[in-house]
Amino acid sequence: xxxxxxxxxxxxxxxxxxxxxxxxxxxxxxxxxxxxxxxxxxxxxxxxxxxxxxxxxxxxxxxxxxxxxxxxxxxxxxxxxxxxxxxxxxxxxxxxxxxxxxxxxxxxxxxxxxxxxxxxxxxxxxxxxxxxxxxxxxxxxxxxxxxxxxxxxxxxxxxxxxxxxxxxxxxxxxxxxxxxxxxxxxxxxxxxxxxxxxxxxxxxxxxxxxxxxxxxxxxxxxxxxxxxxxxxxxxxxxxxxxxxxxxxxxxxxxxxxxxxxxxxxxxxxxxxxxxxxxxxxxxxxxxxxxxxxxxxxxxxxxxxxxxxxxxxxxxxxxxxxxxxxxxxxxxxxxxxxxxxxxxxxxxxxxxxxxxxxxxxxxxxxxxxxxxxxxxxxxxxxxxxxxxxxxxx
Amino acid sequence: xxxxxxxxxxxxxxxxxxxxxxxxxxxxxxxxxxxxxxxxxxxxxxxxxxxxxxxxxxxxxxxxxxxxxxxxxxxxxxxxxxxxxxxxxxxxxxxxxxxxxxxxxxxxxxxxxxxxxxxxxxxxxxxxxxxxxxxxxxxxxxxxxxxxxxxxxxxxxxxxxxxxxxxxxxxxxxxxxxxxxxxxxxxxxxxxxxxxxxxxxxxxxxxxxxxxxxxxxxxxxxxxxxxxxxxxxxxxxxxxxxxxxxxxxxxxxxxxxxxxxxxx
Numbered sequence: 158x159x160x161x162x163x164x165x166x167x168x169x170x171x172x173x174x175x176x177x178x179x180x181x182x183x184x185x186x187x188x189x190x191x192x193x194x195x196x197x198x199x200x201x202x203x204x205x206x207x208x209x210x211x212x213x214x215x216x217x218x219x220x221x222x223x224x225x226x227x228x229x230x231x232x233x234x235x236x237x238x239x240x241x242x243x244x245x246x247x248x249x250x251x252x253x254x255x256x257x258x259x260x261x262x263x264x265x266x267x268x269x270x271x272x273x274x275x276x277x278x279x280x281x282x283x284x285x286x287x288x289x290x291x292x293x294x295x296x297x298x299x300x301x302x303x304x305x306x307x308x309x310x311x312x313x314x315x316x317x318x319x320x321x322x323x324x325x326x327x328x329x330x331x332x333x334x335x336x337x338x339x340x341x342x343x344x345x346x347x348x349x350x351x352x353x354x355x356x357x358x359x360x361x362x363x364x365x366x367x368x369x370x371x372x373x374x375x376x377x378x379x380x381x382x383x384x385x386x387x388x389x390x391x392x393x394x395x396x397x398x399x400x401x402x403x404x405x406x407x408x409x410x411x412x413x414x415x416x417x418x419x420x421x422x423x424x425x426x427x428x429x430x431x432x433x434x435x436x437x438x439x440x441x442x443x444x445x446x447x448x449x450x451x452x453x454x455x456x457x458x459x460x461x462x463x464x465x466x467x468x469x470x471x472x473x474x475x476x477x478x479x480x481x482x483x484x485x486x487x488x489x490x491x492x493x494x495x496x497x498x499x500x501x502x503x504x505x506x507x508x509x510x511x512x513x514x515x516x517x518x519x520x521x522x523x524x525x526x527x528x529x530x531x532x533x534x535x536x537x538x539x540x541x542x543x544x545x546x547x548x549x
Numbered sequence: 550x551x552x553x554x555x556x557x558x559x560x561x562x563x564x565x566x567x568x569x570x571x572x573x574x575x576x577x578x579x580x581x582x583x584x585x586x587x588x589x590x591x592x593x594x595x596x597x598x599x600x601x602x603x604x605x606x607x608x609x610x611x612x613x614x615x616x617x618x619x620x621x622x623x624x625x626x627x628x629x630x631x632x633x634x635x636x637x638x639x640x641x642x643x644x645x646x647x648x649x650x651x652x653x654x655x656x657x658x659x660x661x662x663x664x665x666x667x668x669x670x671x672x673x674x675x676x677x678x679x680x681x682x683x684x685x686x687x688x689x690x691x692x693x694x695x696x697x698x699x700x701x702x703x704x705x706x707x708x709x710x711x712x713x714x715x716x717x718x719x720x721x722x723x724x725x726x727x728x729x730x731x732x733x734x735x736x737x738x739x740x741x742x743x744x745x746x747x748x749x750x751x752x753x754x755x756x757x758x759x760x761x762x763x764x765x766x767x768x769x770x771x772x773x774x775x776x777x778x779x780x781x782x783x784x785x786x787x788x789x790x791x792x793x794x795x796x797x798x799x800x801x802x803x804x805x806x807x808x809x810x811x812x813x
Contacts, residue, residue, distance in 0.1 A: 186765050229791055
């Protein structure tokens, strides 16, 4: 029996290899099909890229080295060598070496290498920090249409980072990148409209660009868009109802603002919060706490506050204190006889009907009390909050 | 009298004249086609020799190293059944490439000359083919003789041996075989048969030409020639590419041997 099995194995393996291999002439034909369009060096660049993608960095760097050996001017391989030294992939991290390779590729006109070289100068990695060189390489890459460089240029001009602040230049480069779909630039352009930096303040335009970036999944933009909907930017909160509503909507259509819309706000906060963006997590907590766009739910609010606090969000830290106050069931003790006796009754009821105690009991009682005395419950939280702030 | 003589040309003679003219045209065409075919065949064979020497041998080497790598890997992982399978596959692939290489080189003559026929050589070949092609004669003895002679012509052409072709031509002109004399009917029958033979051979050449053009090596040659027009030496680039792959695999094999012995 065993022998038969082995024979079959052998047969199978022979068959497999037969399918894989072809005549040595056919092999040449296959290779030529590639070489007609590419150089031998490019073959190894492709091999290297495939290995890099599958995270086989050791083999990737061997292929990139071979590509450079065949073609000293292969910018793509040089760039990848830079990336691998920059990230410490397949080699020990070495910023000086990374800069060397980025420069080789950048000087041959590879925009992404120019961009990365600019970043090395901006962060002083492997070279002394040098804003002039940063600006120079970003400009060269940006002129080639490389959106990352355009976007970073916009930020440099906006913040006056190592160069005189220049909002007009900031808007110019940010817009170029934004219009080509660069998410961060879209967000930055949204902010410029939001605060009127280099452009006339325009909430509709701000929301438009935030939304573009938000739809690409950029958490900052999702959160800012959520805030705009939460606050109803540039729309008077006390507009009388009735016939005036028509003119209100007309104002939105005129592009003078965006309407308050809690559901829409929650939608965008939730997306950003799910990505782990602390500010959005905090805002999710606020929406649940205040019952805006969602039904009021302190437990859910506490959950989000805690998540944000874990990331060191200062506001959320305060909220998380409230959350643990919930957990420790301190809301139960304060001097409110009506609430307390109701809680005792609910507690008795729960134990009698379910026989359960512990956390389940506490959660149940808290829920019931919160349902019965929502305002007093909220007041307790408010008192605790003030106490917490005072103690800080 | 003179007029009367002209009037008595027989239909057989008329037909013979027509057939001989057709035969002449066909013989010329045959000589051209044989020349084209032999040129193609020898060019491809010459290219194949070059390809095997420059590139084919490298594939064999590459596959051999890969088989050795798989062997090292299987040796280091004795309980890994897929490593064993991969080794078997790599081993048989390497063996097949080696066999493939030897089967190609075995039927090649030892000559490694580059086939570049001159115009003079081609002209001479055409001349000889017109005269001695075995399909132009119906006489069995002559055919056998001419067949052998044609093989010699082909061999000399393949070797670009101009002097040998000249010798054959000289020898043929003085050969009694070239002297012919028969009556009209016999000539007519011979002409018709020759025409049929040549037509059949032309079809055969067409088929054989097509077969060559379908071959992998011909397609490789075409690619290389096309690239030559734009100043690229694709064969050299291909050899470089495979050589670079060999270097990588060799380094891997070395580091494996090193690593495994270090591990022990």
